[in-house]
Amino acid sequence: MSALFDILASAGLWAAVLRIATPLILATLGALISERAGVLNLGIEGIMTFGAMVGWLAVYNGADLWVGLLVAALGGAMFGLLHSVLTVTLGLSQHVSGLGVTLFASSFAYYVFRLMVPVAGTPPTIVPFQPLDIPGLSDLPFFGPAFFTQTAPTYLAIGLAIALAYLIARTPVGLAIRMTGENPHAAEAQGLNPMAIRYGAVIFGSALMGVGGAFLTLSAFNSFFPTMVQGRGWICIALVVFASWKPERALLGAILFALFDAFQLRLQTVLSGVVPYQIFLMIPYLLSIAALAVMARRARVPQALMQPYRRGER
Numbered sequence: 001m002s003a004l005f006d007i008l009a010s011a012g013l014w015a016a017v018l019r020i021a022t023p024l025i026l027a028t029l030g031a032l033i034s035e036r037a038g039v040l041n042l043g044i045e046g047i048m049t050f051g052a053m054v055g056w057l058a059v060y061n062g063a064d065l066w067v068g069l070l071v072a073a074l075g076g077a078m079f080g081l082l083h084s085v086l087t088v089t090l091g092l093s094q095h096v097s098g099l100g101v102t103l104f105a106s107s108f109a110y111y112v113f114r115l116m117v118p119v120a121g122t123p124p125t126i127v128p129f130q131p132l133d134i135p136g137l138s139d140l141p142f143f144g145p146a147f148f149t150q151t152a153p154t155y156l157a158i159g160l161a162i163a164l165a166y167l168i169a170r171t172p173v174g175l176a177i178r179m180t181g182e183n184p185h186a187a188e189a190q191g192l193n194p195m196a197i198r199y200g201a202v203i204f205g206s207a208l209m210g211v212g213g214a215f216l217t218l219s220a221f222n223s224f225f226p227t228m229v230q231g232r233g234w235i236c237i238a239l240v241v242f243a244s245w246k247p248e249r250a251l252l253g254a255i256l257f258a259l260f261d262a263f264q265l266r267l268q269t270v271l272s273g274v275v276p277y278q279i280f281l282m283i284p285y286l287l288s289i290a291a292l293a294v295m296a297r298r299a300r301v302p303q304a305l306m307q308p309y310r311r312g313e314r
Contacts, residue, residue: 007263007266008263010266011142011144011145011146012145012146013146013262013263014146014147015145015146015150016258016262016265017255017258017259017262018150018154018255019150019220020257020258020261021254021255021257022154022157022212022219022220023215023216024235024236024239024254024257024258025157025158025160025161025212025254026157026160026208026209026211027044027208027209027212027233027236028240028250028254029161029205029208029247029250030044030076030205030206030208030209030212031044031240032164032205032243032245032247032250033168033201033204033208034201034202034205034206035181035302035305036168036178036181036201037177037180037197037201037202038180038184038198038302038304038305038306038307038309039084039305039306040094040098040305040306041083041094041101041202042094042101043083043097043098043100043101043102043233044102044232044233045102045229045231045234046079046105046106046233047076047080047101047102047206047210047233048213048216048229048232048233049106049109049213049229050079050108050109051072051073051075052109052214052216052224052228052229053112053113053224054074054075054112054210055068055069055071055072055075055210055211055214055217055218056068056126056224057071057116057224058071059126060117060124065128065218068214068218069153069211069214069218072210072211072214073208074210076206076207076208077203077210079104079206080202080203080204080209081203083098083202084198084199084202084203086100087308088198088308088309089195091308094306095306102233113224123224126217126218126222126223127222128217128218128220129151129153132149132151132155133149134148153211153215153218153219154219161248161250161251165247165248165251168246168247176192176197177201178302179192180198180201180304181303181305182302182304183304184198184304184309188311194309195309195311209233209236212232213229216228235257238288239253239254239257241292242288242292242295242299244295244298244300245299245300245302256288257284260287264283267283
């Protein structure tokens with residue numbers, strides 16, 4: 001028991017939690033914005049993979065790290081536009097389109113990577129974002145190394161979650177997004193353009209997914225490999241439901257999953273040889289399923305989610 005307490009009281013654990021949570025926060029916010037406007041985007045996994053690749057490739061070829069994040073956002077937005085054309089304009093199945101985007105984006109990312117980067121024994125690397133030293137905060141006992149030695153994209157992700165929570169709940173833009181996701185015909189009656197709002201939400205949300213993927217190559221690691229997203233996109237879909245489509249809860253949900261993941265990694269070192277390591281790998285997902293089962297009962301799904309909108313039809 002003391003070993004478990006020591007793990008939870010470790011500043012290193014909480015620093016790892018924020019690192020692990022960052023791509024989940026960004027991608028979950030992207031999915032949440034899209035779904036609040038009424039469009040399900042199952043392309044998260046592929047968009048994150050593509051964002052990770054193009055962001056890294058831009059920096060590998062001499063671009064600044066922030067430019068790499070911008071390139072990843074543009075790459076994600078490109079697939080968001082594709083998904084919007086298929087689902088918003090053409091009214092095709094959002095499930096099928098999203099899965100198609102995932103398969104296409106993942107495969108295209110690997111193809112471009114192999115086309116642009118020569119095959120080598122070890123993957124080429126870049127110099128990633130470095131942890132920020134915040135005067136007066138980074139030197140605090142426990143809290144400094146735990147929360148104030150992160151890289152800039154982590155603080156960006158947390159700030160975006162707070163900003164989007166305010167935008168959705170307190171601004172006319174947020175009201176328009178919510179109205180479109182609940183009743184696009186009512187939004188149209190108020191002089192809004194539901195199709196334009198859905199386009200904007202999906203494209204912006206996909207851009208955030210691309211940035212979430214780029215965090216893996218530009219901050220968490222320093223190279224790209226095709227399987228590095230490792231199912232994070234599918235976790236984000238569950239986190240949206242867990243969060244009841246609210247950005248502030250999405251932030252907490254991503255941190256909670258990251259805590260489960262970081263905790264099991266350290267638990268393996270304590271109980272190594274006693275319990276099979278596969279059990280530890282299952283822990284974050286089992287706990288997430290349990291939390292999702294509890295929260296999903298209270299979640300209120302946007303009424304027009306996955307319903308195609310056609311102007312003038314009822």
